[in-house]
Amino acid sequence: MTGQHGPGGSTTSDGIGSIGHGTGGVSVRRRPVFTDQGVSPYVELDRDEWAALAPSTPLPLTAAELDRLSGLGDPIDLDEVATIYLPLSRLLNLYVGSVGSLHRVTSTFLGERGDRTPFVIGVGGSVAVGKSTTARVLRELLARWPDTPRVELVTTDGFLYPNAVLQERGLMSRKGFPESYDRRALLRFVAEVKSGAAEVRAPRYDHLTYDIVSGDEIVVRRPDVLIVEGLNVLQPAQHDEEGAGALALSDFFDFSVYVDAAVEDIERWYVERFLRLRQTAFTDPQSFFHRFAALTDDEAVAFARGIWNDINGPNLLQNIVPTRGRATLVMVKGPDHSVSRIRLRKL
Ligand SMILES: Nc1ncnc2c1ncn2[C@@H]1O[C@H](COP(=O)(O)OP(=O)(O)O)[C@@H](O)[C@H]1O
Numbered sequence: 001m002t003g004q005h006g007p008g009g010s011t012t013s014d015g016i017g018s019i020g021h022g023t024g025g026v027s028v029r030r031r032p033v034f035t036d037q038g039v040s041p042y043v044e045l046d047r048d049e050w051a052a053l054a055p056s057t058p059l060p061l062t063a064a065e066l067d068r069l070s071g072l073g074d075p076i077d078l079d080e081v082a083t084i085y086l087p088l089s090r091l092l093n094l095y096v097g098s099v100g101s102l103h104r105v106t107s108t109f110l111g112e113r114g115d116r117t118p119f120v121i122g123v124g125g126s127v128a129v130g131k132s133t134t135a136r137v138l139r140e141l142l143a144r145w146p147d148t149p150r151v152e153l154v155t156t157d158g159f160l161y162p163n164a165v166l167q168e169r170g171l172m173s174r175k176g177f178p179e180s181y182d183r184r185a186l187l188r189f190v191a192e193v194k195s196g197a198a199e200v201r202a203p204r205y206d207h208l209t210y211d212i213v214s215g216d217e218i219v220v221r222r223p224d225v226l227i228v229e230g231l232n233v234l235q236p237a238q239h240d241e242e243g244a245g246a247l248a249l250s251d252f253f254d255f256s257v258y259v260d261a262a263v264e265d266i267e268r269w270y271v272e273r274f275l276r277l278r279q280t281a282f283t284d285p286q287s288f289f290h291r292f293a294a295l296t297d298d299e300a301v302a303f304a305r306g307i308w309n310d311i312n313g314p315n316l317l318q319n320i321v322p323t324r325g326r327a328t329l330v331m332v333k334g335p336d337h338s339v340s341r342i343r344l345r346k347l
């Protein structure tokens with residue numbers, strides 16, 4: 001995947017653009033991205049160009065808060081948050097304002113009371129690319145903007161079919177593939193939250209037992225922002241037997257982020273996380289992976305690579321990468337997780 005990010009190709013010249021409005025008002029040259037298919041809808045910014053958009057607001061997170069945020073022991077550093085994630089939260093904050101105005105215009109036109117509906121953000125990408133970390137950082141940052149104090153984060157794993165169903169359908173080794181989810185239930189969930197329903201419930205997945213927790217639920221109560229994080233959030237609509245067009249989950253997104261990196265880096269992050277979990281979560285006798293806690297390092301690496309090669313790698317290439325061009329923003333990470341480039345949809 002290296003060198004094939006986003007709608008592809010190298011960047012060429014021209015166009016002027018600025019995010020402006022509280023980002024320092026920087027005016028920078030923006031270049032349309034040309035691909036084999038023609039002009040892409042994205043503008044591409046390298047790390048420095050993006051960093052120049054950082055607002056002058058003081059960093060609203062303390063080191064202690066960041067510690068809490070980090071995925072599994074690899075804390076994201078404060079500098080990365082200030083440089084990359086804070087400007088992104090400002091852009092999202094501007095979108096929240098604009099989408100709210102549009103919504104009010106529609107309500108006025110319809111002669112309705114303009115109740116605010118949650119702003120919905122999708123965060124997609126491979127297993128182990130850093131979706132959860134990105135989503136958690138965005139949740140903390142967005143909650144600090146005055147107009148979006150209530151931010152809920154939901155992961156799509158709650159909509160995986162329970163293991164018993166996956167086993168019955170021969171899908172246990174396809175966990176994370178689109179067909180391993182109850183996609184209708186997921187779509188209904190997001191549509192209900194977006195429609196402003198007072199209380200919407202989702203099932204909960206437990207990574208420890210590797211299964212849906214029966215009788216447990218996540219309850220979402222009219223947040224200002226809902227972040228939906230998962231492998232398949234940008235999948236196109238499923239068509240029914242008659243071929244009639246259905247809605248895609250992303251039809252309910254006001255903004256979406258695809259977290260991208262080279263496949264070899266993501267595989268390494270997956271193996272490293274597996275090794276860390278072996279020393280922590282897997283030592284719990286309740287863990288689905290408990291039997292692997294006693295593996296030697298070499299055996300554990302071979303086992304994690306096996307899962308990557310059989311499940312997560314093929315899912316990334318077959319199902320997830322093809323959805324990248326549907327995101328509003330593509331965040332490209334280098335080998336150390338630092339963001340090297342950002343593509344933002346302008347057209
Ligand atoms: N920005 C980051 N800086 C440093 N480490 C990160 C960053 N994002 C993710 N990681 C680490 O990479 C691994 C995968 O991240 P995670 O957010 O759990 O991925 P996903 O939700 O996509 O499976 C974790 O071990 C996490 O700590």
Ligand SMILES: CC(C)(COP(=O)(O)O)[C@@H](O)C(=O)NCCC(=O)O
Nearest residue numbers: 127155156157175176229230231311
């Ligand atoms: C639970 C997941 C499918 C991720 O689900 P998501 O929240 O992205 O919908 C994934 O983390 C997973 O467990 N995949 C199965 C292969 C593996 O054990 O890595």
